[in-house]
Amino acid sequence: MKIFNSYTNQLEEFVSIHKNKVNMYVCGPTVYNYIHIGNARPVVFFDTVRRYFESQGYEVKYASNFTDVDDKIIQKAQEENESELVVSQKYIDAFLKDLKSLNCKIDYIQPKVTDYMNHIIKFIDELVAKDFAYKIDGDVYFRVDRISDYGVLSNRNIDDLISGSRVDINLKKESPLDFTLWKKTDVGINFESPFSLGRPGWHTECVAMIDDIFNEQIDIHGGGMDLQFPHHENEIAQSKALHNHSLARYWMHNGRLSFKNEKMSKSIGNVILVKDVEEKMPLRYFLLSTHYRSPLNYDEETMLMYIKEWQKLETAVKSLYFQLDLSKEFKENVEIKEKEIVDELNRFNEAMAEDFNTANAITSLQTMIKLINQSLRKKLDYNYLNQSLKTITHMINILGLKVDLVKLDDNDRDLYNMWQNARKEKNFEKADSIRKELSSKGIL
Numbered sequence: 001m002k003i004f005n006s007y008t009n010q011l012e013e014f015v016s017i018h019k020n021k022v023n024m025y026v027c028g029p030t031v032y033n034y035i036h037i038g039n040a041r042p043v044v045f046f047d048t049v050r051r052y053f054e055s056q057g058y059e060v061k062y063a064s065n066f067t068d069v070d071d072k073i074i075q076k077a078q079e080e081n082e083s084e085l086v087v088s089q090k091y092i093d094a095f096l097k098d099l100k101s102l103n104c105k106i107d108y109i110q111p112k113v114t115d116y117m118n119h120i121i122k123f124i125d126e127l128v129a130k131d132f133a134y135k136i137d138g139d140v141y142f143r144v145d146r147i148s149d150y151g152v153l154s155n156r157n158i159d160d161l162i163s164g165s166r167v168d169i170n171l172k173k174e175s176p177l178d179f180t181l182w183k184k185t186d187v188g189i190n191f192e193s194p195f196s197l198g199r200p201g202w203h204t205e206c207v208a209m210i211d212d213i214f215n216e217q218i219d220i221h222g223g224g225m226d227l228q229f230p231h232h233e234n235e236i237a238q239s240k241a242l243h244n245h246s247l248a249r250y251w252m253h254n255g256r257l258s259f260k261n262e263k264m265s266k267s268i269g270n271v272i273l274v275k276d277v278e279e280k281m282p283l284r285y286f287l288l289s290t291h292y293r294s295p296l297n298y299d300e301e302t303m304l305m306y307i308k309e310w311q312k313l314e315t316a317v318k319s320l321y322f323q324l325d326l327s328k329e330f331k332e333n334v335e336i337k338e339k340e341i342v343d344e345l346n347r348f349n350e351a352m353a354e355d356f357n358t359a360n361a362i363t364s365l366q367t368m369i370k371l372i373n374q375s376l377r378k379k380l381d382y383n384y385l386n387q388s389l390k391t392i393t394h395m396i397n398i399l400g401l402k403v404d405l406v407k408l409d410d411n412d413r414d415l416y417n418m419w420q421n422a423r424k425e426k427n428f429e430k431a432d433s434i435r436k437e438l439s440s441k442g443i444l
């Protein structure tokens, strides 16, 4: 399979460091607020990456952090008259709830900065000991000019960066590009360290966590395109300083989500929070509808379209499933050999193997829906229906699109048959009351 590697700026064959294992890390949220749908894009996408690798038989070790020490959290804590820990825990809980509602797996490794303080301090201390960092008045800065190819990820060169950087008001730094590893402060939550009472800069936490969790170079490091510079560039610089490698073999970055072609931001007032979106599966469907590296534009009409597309998908899968269940024709281990189904399955798998082209994968999914609807209208071919169910289940599992299916018992089957009979007899009142009962059981 192929992955576009931001580090080399090209499409590359994916080869894992360890056979059948993928070690991956994705930069997580700073927990001072609810996440908006733009924040949900990397979360949903990298969950899909994980699901794809698992479907291919890889064992995936997936970690993503919580930044629970940050200026914004301190500010929020002061506003809400709470401790930083109370504030961050509140938004960690909210984040995981949002993830669950989007059907993202939440059984991944979730390091927090507050739990990693000793590691982070030790990491900075080593950088100082090796002369890659320097201490001034209790602050610690990374010496960027020690890294010869600094800027390689974001295609910038040091001279351009220096001439382009605004005159830095921080006169303590040797060079304007040097970034903060430790900041001396007595405002808000702070920690004892050999440097001063203070707190770490943002760029060290991910490297120190990866160091501890994986203890070697990882396969994939992911995050939003806006993290390439300076955050990921600085992660790479620190990793090169201490470990002489680029932290991850493949760097993956997703494009931004905009709202009516504008950046989603509080000041414009166009922020849509995940928790406020009622239709979570259509949202996931929409987030995967465009290739992850392309920008994605959200507006109400597009969302309505995906609500309809989702209903089509849900109806097709449920009708297929209940048709097989009611006729007791389920076949678990059916072999997929019907040509049009095999072709669609291949197209889906090829799309996913080509740098996770979920847009093309979804086209195959939608063709499958059409095939299912056609076959349900014709004289029923249970072998064909079983192959269809297996195929579409494979597709929706990888994309993480969850259709709630209920296992029917005999009462449910009777009820379902009564409903169909009532409809045939055009007894709409009766049909409607049975439909309500079936729907309250999650069957319709």
Ligand SMILES: [Zn+2]
Pocket (backbone or CB within 6 Å): 026, 027, 028, 206, 231, 235
């Ligand atoms: Zn990070």
